[in-house]
Amino acid sequence: MEKKRIDDYEPGPVPSPRPLDRFGFVKQELNNSPDGLSKGRPASEYEREERRVRKWRKMIGVGGSDWKHYVRRKPHVVKRRIRKGIPDCLRGLVWQLISGSRDLLLMNPGVYEQLVIYETSASELDIIRDISRTFPSHVFFQQRHGPGQRSLYNVLKAYSVFDRDVGYVQGMGFLAGLLLLYMSEEDAFWLLVALLKGAVHAPMEGLYLVGLPLVQQYLFQFDHLMREHLPKLGEHFSQEMINPSMYASQWFITVFSYSFPFHLALRIWDVFLNEGVKIVFKVGLALLKYCVDDLVSKRLEELKQEYEEKNEKPVQSAEFKEKQKL
């Protein structure tokens, strides 16, 4: 940062006190951009990106007008393109189209405003307590009572009123926070509704209801899948008395938005919104498979360390995709 302050005396926007990555997160020292995401991307990559955006725009139409038609005609193309990654500039819009939240928004005019302004929620204090603890290293959510924190509060409060059985549960903030980086408050709220109530795929509300029934179910299923696909690892985990609740609850509760490298979390969300929760299972299994040789040779404490490193230091995308083909 120091080096870049050549034009110190020139008036202009106040420089951000800490360098940010291209998604707006404060850069970790030493953790230099994983696969060249923030700087030094070759021109050819930009051109390819441009071409992709053009293709996507054609597919979506103005404001999403052609989307449904296109999906009906060429579902396989849509699926393939989403798996390749939705262009970042169109992500927010496409997420709303594939999750069914756009329809919910149109069917319920004024409802969000009503929930935010006129209703009170029993969870207000719980929500406030977690606001500054949700994506604390993202520039949008850092300012106390700033626009980011206010929107996050509004969306979570509105949801806790909209669905009083769920109310507010820790973890939901990461879903809402992720969405708010790509869309307005009201859009984020309806996408949250679409997910929890199951507009397109299986409803997620069971992840947050009393007793966390769906978390328990998914962990049980994940355990069995892991044993089926990676029997050696399953045996080792049994010996070390490691069960999926120790490492995978966050994966399901926040759909990898809690502590996964952000650029990969976005790719997971692209596919998750289009194909449903099975992608969480697949990515989880792929992660374990990716490091299975390391894992089977380690004891619990070492494994924990390994896990944290894997979560923070990203896997190379290409290599990861390869492993994903379980």
Add this chain to the structure above:
Amino acid sequence: MAYKVDQEYDYLFKIVLIGDSGVGKSNILSRFTRNEFCLESKSTIGVEFATRTLQVEGKTVKAQIWDTAGQERYRAITSAYYRGAVGALLVYDITKRQTFDNVQRWLRELRDHADSNIVIMLAGNKADLNHLRSLPAEDAQILAEKEGLSFLETSALEAFNIEKAFQAILLDIYHIISRKALAAQEGASSNGLPHGTTINVSNLSAIRNKATCCTAN
């Protein structure tokens, strides 16, 4: 020394960190295990754990500490972690009376799910925010005496009493375990052996083995 060569510690103690959301459990853990404090920490989802090895009365003790999400709804998954725990640090926030009022509920949780001999330390965290204090230390002291808990005020931010709190828990656990071992030993042989390094291995192996000590049931 009686422990096996390949094992880098004599005892493994599993300890749980519990208490309301936002009282500073995760920072207590990171202060104790990595000497770090993070002002921008995220709320804990599910469970986390970390370990640190230290000396207790000349023995190498590995503390395996489980940090749990504080929100009530998470107890559905976190209470499973009380099983096999030999110590608990029950944390409240001295600036938020509600977190202290809930201590009783946490004690009930422990009684329902943890071993009855579990060593419990009550910790009034955020002692650095004395100007925002909403609860005198005496109130906590009274409760601790009534419930038979140890008590300390701590500050993860200032690294105040964190070390001491864990040391005290580990020492208590160690004493209980050596007393148990001794009692078992005395029960086994009617002629009172001199106390010291001679230890009945068959009795102690249950405690010394890392697998059976803390995680198995």
